[in-house]
Amino acid sequence: MSVGPLLDQKRARKVLEQVLTSGELPPAFLFVGPHGTGREEAALELARALNCAPGSAPTADLFGGDPATDGPEDTGLYGSVLGGCGTCHSCRRISTYGHPDVIVRLPLPRPKSPKQNDPADPTAALAFKAENPYRDPEIEGGNLSIGIADVRAVTSQLAYAPVEGRQRVIIFREAELMNEQAQNALLKSLEEPPDHTLIILTTNRPEALLSTVRSRCRTIYFGPLPRDVIATWLEGAGLVMPGGADFAALARGSLKRAIAIAEGGVPAREEALQILSWVIEGRSPEALKWAAAHAFKSGRGAQVTARQVLDELLSLTRDVAVLQAGSEVPLMNPDQEQLLRSVGAGASVGAGVEALEAIITARGEVDRFVNLALIYTSLFEALKPLGA
Numbered sequence: 001m002s003v004g005p006l007l008d009q010k011r012a013r014k015v016l017e018q019v020l021t022s023g024e025l026p027p028a029f030l031f032v033g034p035h036g037t038g039r040e041e042a043a044l045e046l047a048r049a050l051n052c053a054p055g056s057a058p059t060a061d062l063f064g065g066d067p068a069t070d071g072p073e074d075t076g077l078y079g080s081v082l083g084g085c086g087t088c089h090s091c092r093r094i095s096t097y098g099h100p101d102v103i104v105r106l107p108l109p110r111p112k113s114p115k116q117n118d119p120a121d122p123t124a125a126l127a128f129k130a131e132n133p134y135r136d137p138e139i140e141g142g143n144l145s146i147g148i149a150d151v152r153a154v155t156s157q158l159a160y161a162p163v164e165g166r167q168r169v170i171i172f173r174e175a176e177l178m179n180e181q182a183q184n185a186l187l188k189s190l191e192e193p194p195d196h197t198l199i200i201l202t203t204n205r206p207e208a209l210l211s212t213v214r215s216r217c218r219t220i221y222f223g224p225l226p227r228d229v230i231a232t233w234l235e236g237a238g239l240v241m242p243g244g245a246d247f248a249a250l251a252r253g254s255l256k257r258a259i260a261i262a263e264g265g266v267p268a269r270e271e272a273l274q275i276l277s278w279v280i281e282g283r284s285p286e287a288l289k290w291a292a293a294h295a296f297k298s299g300r301g302a303q304v305t306a307r308q309v310l311d312e313l314l315s316l317t318r319d320v321a322v323l324q325a326g327s328e329v330p331l332m333n334p335d336q337e338q339l340l341r342s343v344g345a346g347a348s349v350g351a352g353v354e355a356l357e358a359i360i361t362a363r364g365e366v367d368r369f370v371n372l373a374l375i376y377t378s379l380f381e382a383l384k385p386l387g388a
């Protein structure tokens, strides 16, 4: 069992190991960091540590292992090793999302009427994650969220003792997509934590959580992964970044992003490149058509797309400004150097910097829930000088 990139999250690892050694668990953790930096793996490692039981003899071992020989010798120190033994019956069920006391929920589309008040069923998405820890399942229906029904489906079980009598761990992945009602429903469990229960929220946008939720959690930060860690992982998986190892910069410290790029592209980045091409070719109608298609999707899904696309546009335009200034700073998008150089060469002096400012403004407006159609329309207008 690989312990994954958490190995290189030294700060996070140290804090979690201290917690395990002290035996004093907080009622809840908030794991904050970009996607693909090992937050979910850390949550599972902690869950394995707390429930690891080498030598425990399952009545029916679904994995065909031999409980008598699997896992290290019983030293009486179980629960103090982050990641657990990784091989016992308990650890393996946690890694494959099959342990009754380790419950994982992630944002999913709302069930359609008349079942809209039912919790979404995470079975298929979790089965995919068990096989592909660093890839996202393709989920039909868009507009993902963790709703009140999903939270209640979990919290309703908290009145009972853990099924196997050890430590129950509840993990809400991408908690920034938990709506306000759902967060309020969770608050009660955070305020009066049931015995033997640890709640872990992972997020890349802690500001999207209610302050009352955040204040009940112990926050642990996950930074971008070092380049060489990502390069080594990709090499081990037989994946190649376009242009080779120098292009690890494109991954921006996220293993998930690196894998997506090596496997054919990050959708938001492809869209940002498309928008940039439309702008420089003076094809505003196409850009506006794209904006209309995206702006009128309702709910948080459109907001998430807007943030992702604008972040990609920001990184591309930043490189245009770097090239225009003749700076030696490394590019964030070295695979697009030719395109970005031609944009910079064709545009008026300073157009790159002005475009950057316009994108930063638009990005702030998305967070303030300004109408997306208005944001896109004025942004594309402001980007026009790039095509001059």
Ligand SMILES: [Zn+2]
Binding pocket: 051, 052, 053, 054, 071, 084, 085, 086, 087, 088, 089, 090, 091, 092
């Ligand atoms: Zn174990």
